[in-house]
Amino acid sequence: MQKLTLIAIAGPTASGKSTLASRLAKALGKRKAAIISQDNYYKDYSYLSLKQRKQINFDRFSAFDIALLCRHLARLKKGKPIDMPLYDFIQSKRLKKTKKVIPSPYVIVEGLMPFFSRCLGQLFDYKIYILAPHWLCLSRRITRDIKKRGETISSVCKRYFEDVLPMQRRYVQPQQSLADIVVDGVRAFDKRLVAALLKNARASHKI
Known part of the structure; x- marks a missing residue:
């Protein structure tokens, strides 16, 4: 069985994690890479009313079903498929x-805190952290959440300053010191950067 390599991409909200994951996967080839978003592993709060669900701080570490994600990644490493949850x-x-x-030679996991916990961190072969300024992340998040998540500028800004930033300092930023490489989220994720990341990953972990 071919070795499966797990690559993690962590960073602040709207720092470019999904974009970088997509470009890495494209460079590796459609049949050689799969992407898993940590956002799909939020706990199931369907037992609460919509109003109650809207009050949840989704930037807390405890909002994620880390145990399920750990089990799924361990299963993929054993060459077994998983049924990844999807989040609305x-x-x-x-x-x-x-x-x-389906297990692929490369599985890329992107999210706010994929290697904050020891359970997850020890599973990854290569860890990338994206560093981006607050103003850029907020601007991108406003655009994304209005288009895709039914939010308003007011609701996005309120959540960003009340929930996102405090949790970012507590859970997201500490991962920078655990990463194999830190990437500048302001610059474009061009082909040269993607090629360099893959080269470093292969050199460091013999993948």
């Missing part, structure tokens, strides 16, 4: 349907 961000709850993820 407008309704703030887990969907009933799932997505089948």
Whole structure:
């Protein structure tokens, strides 16, 4: 069985994690890479009313179902497929349907805090942290959440300053010291950067 390599991408909200993950996967090849978003592993809060769900601080570490994500990544490393949960961000709850993820030579996990916990951190072969200024992250988040998550400028800014920033300092930023490499989120994730990241990953971990 071919060795499966797990690559993690961590960083602040809207720092470019999904974009970098997509470009790494494209460079590796569609059949050689799979992407898992940590956002799909929020706990299932469907038992609460929509109003109650909207009050949840989704930037806390405890908001994620870390145990399930650990089990799924361990299963993939054993060469077994998983049924990845899917999350509805407008309704703030887990969907009933799932997505089948087949073990690929490379699995890229992107999210706020994929290697904050020891359980997850020890599973990854290569860890990337994206560093981006607050103004850029807030600007990107406003654009994203209005288009895709039914939010308003007011609601995004309120959540950003009340929930996102405090939790970012507590859970997200500490991962920078655990990363194998830190990437500047302001610069474009061009082909040269992607190629350099893959080269470093292969050199450091013999992948």
